[in-house]
Amino acid sequence: MDNLNYFSLLCFVWAFIALGSRAIILYLGEHRNKWELQKVFSLKKPGWIYSVAVISVLTVGYTWLQVWFAGIRYSWIIAALITLTLIKVFMVLFNYQEFHSFVKEIQKSRQKLTKFSFAVTLFVIACVLMGIYLY
Numbered sequence: 001m002d003n004l005n006y007f008s009l010l011c012f013v014w015a016f017i018a019l020g021s022r023a024i025i026l027y028l029g030e031h032r033n034k035w036e037l038q039k040v041f042s043l044k045k046p047g048w049i050y051s052v053a054v055i056s057v058l059t060v061g062y063t064w065l066q067v068w069f070a071g072i073r074y075s076w077i078i079a080a081l082i083t084l085t086l087i088k089v090f091m092v093l094f095n096y097q098e099f100h101s102f103v104k105e106i107q108k109s110r111q112k113l114t115k116f117s118f119a120v121t122l123f124v125i126a127c128v129l130m131g132i133y134l135y
Helices: 006-040 048-070 075-094 096-108 110-134
Strands: none
Touching (some): 006 048, 006 075, 006 096, 006 110, 048 075, 075 110, 096 110
């Protein structure tokens, strides 16, 4: 990694956000479920979701512009991955109650939460490796 380009930065920011969420979960411990369901994903759709949706769509659009114009090899990989996040964003935005139920279901099962955390850990490792070696 000779210099930090947009795609490397995107990988590192994404990994940092994923690690940050895991750190919050560890810090809150048993209080995490209550905090998550009352503050982050309350029964009524929170207003912050609209801001996140706009930022997500703009980020995906800007990322694809960078793929086309920056000429960085394999940049389409991170662009495709970040585009897939729109599935979650739109699920939260347009089908909030089902997403809220999904969060409650994950919280009920220690096994599901462990699998989810393991998947996030693998994702962080992949992002860091891509940021260092691919871009």
